[in-house]
Amino acid sequence: MDVVSAPSVQTWGDAGAAGHRGAGKVLRCECGGGRGGSIPPPRPPRSSLTRLRAQDDIHNDAWIFTLALLLSSTLVYNSMRTDSRTMLGSLCFLTDLKNYVRVRAQVDGTEPADEFARVFPDFVWVVRDFRLQEGDRPISADEYLDQILRPQLRFTLLNYQGNKQVQQCLRSFFPHHKMFMLERPAADRDLAQLELLREDQLQPRFRQQEEAFCQHIWKEAPVKMLLNSSPVTGRMLACLVETYMAAISAGSVPCVESVHTAVTEAENIAAVEAAVAEYRRGMKQNLVLPTASFSALMAVHQDWKKRAITLFLSQVVDKTEQHHQALLMDKLEVAKEEFCRRNEEASEQRCWAVLRELWLDMELRMQRGDYVAPGETRLFLKDLKRMQEEYKRRPDKGVKAEAVLEKFLRVKGLEMTEMWLDRVDQQCKAVLAEARAATQAVVKQLEEHQQQQVVEMSKMWMAKEMVELKVCFLEKQQKEMLAEVTAAKKVVEKQLEEQQQQQQQVMMAEVTAVKKAMEKQLEEQQQVMMAEVTAVKKAMEKQLEEQQQQQQKVMLAEVTAAKKAVEKQLEEQQQQVTLAKLTAGREAAEAQLEEQQQQVMLAEVTAVMKAMEKQLEERWQQWAQQLQEEQSLVLSQRLEELEVRLQEGHGREAAALQQVELMQEEEQTVPSWRSTLLKVLDKVVVPILIRVVNSMVNNAA
Incomplete structure (x- = not known):
């Protein structure tokens, strides 16, 4: 069986950036024979068609088919010429498909078929080496497919129930059906060396049928989508393969909802990291540290912040999800703070270098003791002011200058x-x-x-x-x-x-x-x-x-x-009025x-x-x-x-009254005998002694 998947047009670049340009390298499955490759189809630009080829194995047939359903947007089922009963019998494993995959993480009972139809691809049935004809009238492949999907009364009782369930599964699981018939590409004698034949050596009828099949794939094959209607990129396809294979290897049933949620989370985180990396790269290239002012840094920050957000929105899987947008804003803010810190550090280094250079002369004078002598403080302040003015004239000091x-x-x-x-x-x-x-x-x-x-x-x-x-x-x-x-x-x-x-x-x-x-x-x-x-x-x-x-x-x-x-x-006005x-x-x-x-x-x-x-x-x-x-x-x-x-008239009387008052105060007070004795000596005894000495001197003379 062949699986055809068309990743999203918008995410071609992301797939290449991650190393999977539309799953360009071969993906090998561990559970059986599966490999894939990228084919550049004539589709719109930035798109790619990924072809996964799976080989049947009796031990891993159900798991390989399950992986083909989960990874593809169009399932191409190859079968050789045979009758319709045998063709339906070869798809009997569709009846047990619900045992190999779950759509929802939490389901009460059996999931309805329309849930599987949401995640299963379109079904294209290719029958090789077969010519359609009903009696003498040729019929189309789509008419033959309708006959196969209709209940047939000629089925035996043994095969009736199995074929009926297969028909129901084909109708319910795959709402879009298509069948192509491919006749023999060359004559019987050339089939052994078919790979060596040129294009013009193939049968014309076969080439017409092949061209119709290819045109249908190129034009009608839809883009692989997640449950949230987001297109699958090459990187996301690789992540889906790894996640499904891990679940199968662990012995559990793959859950589409859980896997898609994990892939969406991984893609959103990758989009956040890519946007932050783009912001850091742009800031490093366009920011010259130190900046002249904080507003200059913020201008560059705002520019690259817008670019980072634009890149994030172009890569994010679910644009309505707010968690990763908030995470992006937080990381951009952290990155901005880091650049602000670097800007401040660069500004500080530049400023300290300028100040050390300007301080050399003053330091030499300090060592000589020019500023220590008395009265030299003014000289120090003058030189310091001159140094500050020269410092302010120096350019490119940044935000930490002051x-x-x-x-x-x-x-x-x-x-x-x-x-x-x-x-x-x-x-x-x-x-x-x-x-x-x-x-x-x-x-x-x-x-x-x-x-x-x-x-x-x-x-x-x-x-x-x-x-x-x-x-x-x-x-x-x-x-x-x-x-x-x-x-x-x-x-x-x-x-x-x-x-x-x-x-x-x-x-x-x-x-x-x-x-x-x-x-x-x-x-x-x-x-x-x-x-x-x-x-x-x-x-x-x-x-x-x-x-x-x-x-x-x-x-x-x-x-x-x-x-x-x-x-x-x-x-004048009332001439006609009466007097x-x-x-x-x-x-x-x-x-x-x-x-x-x-x-x-x-x-x-x-x-x-x-x-x-x-x-x-x-x-x-x-x-x-x-x-x-x-x-x-x-x-x-x-x-x-x-x-x-x-x-003027009573100055003497006032002096006399003052003297009397002083004497009254002296009489009223009761001084100690020492103070009284000193006063008497000063006022009375000393004059008397002077008079006695004078009289003695006179008598002696």
Whole structure:
């Protein structure tokens, strides 16, 4: 038997990429005699016809036939000339076909025949060395096939049931039937060397039949499809063969649904891998690392992402399936992140190389110690700024230019800080050494000073004993002096009280006189301002009356003119109206005009009066404010003069009062005997001693 399969037009490239250009190499079955090859037919481009040839074997006949059904889109069954009963008997294994293949993975009971019809190929029956003729009339191959598939009454009872089941299987499993008859290709004497004959040496009738058969295969043979209506490619056909053979070798019944699902999954995964490989190849070829910006990388990414998706959609088996599309998106995202990482690494390498090159000069100056000397920080900052500007001018640094520069500055800043800290540490050590030497000198001086203080303290103790003796002598004199001071204090307090009373009376009289004078002056100013306000108010009222009279005259003139115009117009338009109606209309118009004029005049007069009142109120407030400011100014000046007089006239009394208050505070406080003794020595005893010494000196003289 021969099997013919036409893979999908759209997947020719995939089959070639996988090494099976339309199953171009021979596929050998392990269960019997099966081999295949690729024939380029006159079909549309990117298509191929795969021919699988199977040889019968009594041990593997059923499995070989099952594989032929599952792998082909058109089954060509060869048989030699014989009668119809024998021809049907040779296909008896069709009745047990359900024991060798399952369509669905999970089926309750027996699967219906239409399920098998969905996956089985078209059936083409080729009968060789046979001439069709019914009586004296020749019949066609299709008519003969219809006779074979119809129940025959001449079948024996023994063969009737078997042939009937074969007929039913042929009709239910293979909805499309076709039969071709091939006569002998050459004469009997040439059959032994048939392979050596040329095309023109074959029988013309045979060549016509062969051409009809080939044309039917080229034009009518359908494309092999999966259960999801996806065309089978050469690579998918090879995968189907391997999967079916694995199931048969394992001793299980092949399941079409499971095998097709596995092939679809493998093809979809292969499409994902091919799309990702295409994306990586395109990115490597078109992406120059590092890119100037992230957007440049994303532009290349978007371009090759679209191409990868297009390639995936052209190779994927089921375009409505979302799982592998999501898997593709995830892998493309991972690949994009990898290229982003590579871009960042390339950018970092480039930036670090530029920074190391620009840092060489500054590093040499650092080694020489140019930046460590006092006051050289500005030079370091100037060189650092120049280096940054040169770094920014360098091209092709990529997306990590700023980050690498910041990291570099941070690292070098730490290095400079450590260098400066080392320098400061050395300076601190030198300063500490000097400080230790100075401390030792100071300690030595303190020891010498302490010795001097001990000598001086001994002298002070001796002086202290002398002072204590003198204090005992002066305590008596202090009591006498305190009595004299108390009497003098009372006299001074009495005199100060009398002077304060007199001064208060004089000041009260002066303040009362000033207050009266200010009140009188304020009353006079208020009267003057009220007179001015009254005069301004009268002037404004007079001005308002004049304006009102002028406005009334103008308005009366306007009203008279309007009245005359209205009368003239009424006379022209209502000449045919009676005199009574004309008079009534004129009176109504005059009354209406007068009312309107009065309302307008009243409104204008009211507005003018309000404006004048507002202006008068504003002026009155300004005058009142000015008057208050002048009064406060005058009062403040008078009070300052009085304070100056009081200060000048009673400075001595104030000093005396302050001294008395101090003395009262000293009397109220109860100091310790040491503080009291010191105060007495300072204020009383020392002057007395001075006078005693002076008197002794005078007596001695």
